[in-house]
Amino acid sequence: MPRVPATAETIDQAALLLRDGRLVAFPTETVYGLGADATNGMAVAAIFEAKGRPHFNPLIVHVPSLEQAASLGQFGSLAHHLARAFWPGPLTLVVRQVAGSPIADLTTAGLDTIALRVPSHPVARALMIAAQCPIAAPSANRSGHVSATEAHHVEADLGPRVAMILDAGPSEQGLESTVIDATGTLPVLLRPGGITAEEIARVTGVASVRAADVTARPISPGQLASHYAPGAAVRLNATNVAPGEALLAFGPSGPMHAGPTINLSPSSDLREAASRLFAALRELDASGVRGIAVMPVPETGLGAAINDRLRRAGAPR
Ligand code: AMP
Ligand code: MG
Helix, strand or coil: CCEECCCCCHHHHHHHHHHHCCEEECCCCCCCEEECCEEEEEEEEHHHHCCCCCCCCCEEEEECCCHHHHHHHHHHHHHHHHHHHHCCCCCEEEECCCCCCCCCCCCCCCEEEEEEEEECCCCHHHHHHHHHCEECCCCCCCCCCCCCCCCHHHHHHHHHHHCCCCCCCCCCCCCCCCCEEECCCCEEECCCCCHHHHHHHHHHCCCCCCCCCCCCCCHHHHCCCCCCCCCCEEECCCCCCCEEEEEEEECCCCCCCCCCCCECCCCCHHHHHHHHHHHHHHHHCCCCCCEEEEEECCCCCCHHHHHHHHHHHHCCC
16 A cells, blocks of 8 residues: 555655655655655666656655755856745755766756756655755656545556655645746746746846747757757667668677777667667767767557657757
8 A cells, every 4th residue: 555644664665666766756845746866867767667758858856955965066146046945945046956966867868968856745854854865756646647636546547656655634735846947047937837927027026027939940850959959860769770870789789890888778678778868868979979879669658758768869950
């Protein structure tokens, strides 16, 4: 029975599960989160698997304090200002990652920025402190379903896909966190939520918070600012490797290649492949090859999200 009342004892058990790479659903003041150790790529891959998400998007990383957040992201004066005004609370700040960050590539979908939040819910705080790891958590619902605001919603939606559900009653706000890009000097609203643009404008003294305008100019999927795109051309469903190409392999067999080669999972484990995907693309890209030949990846389970990312990476631009 994965759903238990949140007590000091069950929170400690949940923390051990998280450290062990398992998934734990937990209450926050916004909605219930589906949490995993943000530094463990396999655990984060399990989040996407459990949600049945057909694509990888960057996840919000939850930490207990601004000090913790500042060990993972670079806080300029705007980010500091917003954090001091609204943390703990329903505000997520996107900042640049620190060099050598321990966060798994899959958590940030390969980006060099990171979305950070310090939740105020006492159970979320106790869990983060007990787990002693940053917790990656999207809303605890299957993809396409509404966000879960009660533990029994999580149970109905995700059931045995999570190791434990900490029940602390209905969420106070029931609305997702506001996401602000604080990498520049002006705040950019990426997602409206619990904290209004007006509140943010009041605190920052900026007359209006600019909403991220992704419709203003034509962009191909791979170029979206929130998506990592390699410079090398990506060729999908490759059964051979052309001169000047690197090989991104999958499974126990494939074309022989003397040049740069990475196997996403020699044992055809899609969770392992997902956890390695972004680092592999980056590494092959950095080897200076003209293109990356990618072997076929099955379209089942996590394969759908892996192929979605590869298709975007391969889109003409
Ligand atoms: P969810 O997973 O539903 O909680 O949504 C997380 C939100 O944060 C999405 O809107 C993401 O696009 C956004 N987000 C997370 N990380 C980043 C990032 N590094 N850059 C831009 N947006 C981000
Ligand atoms: Mg959601």
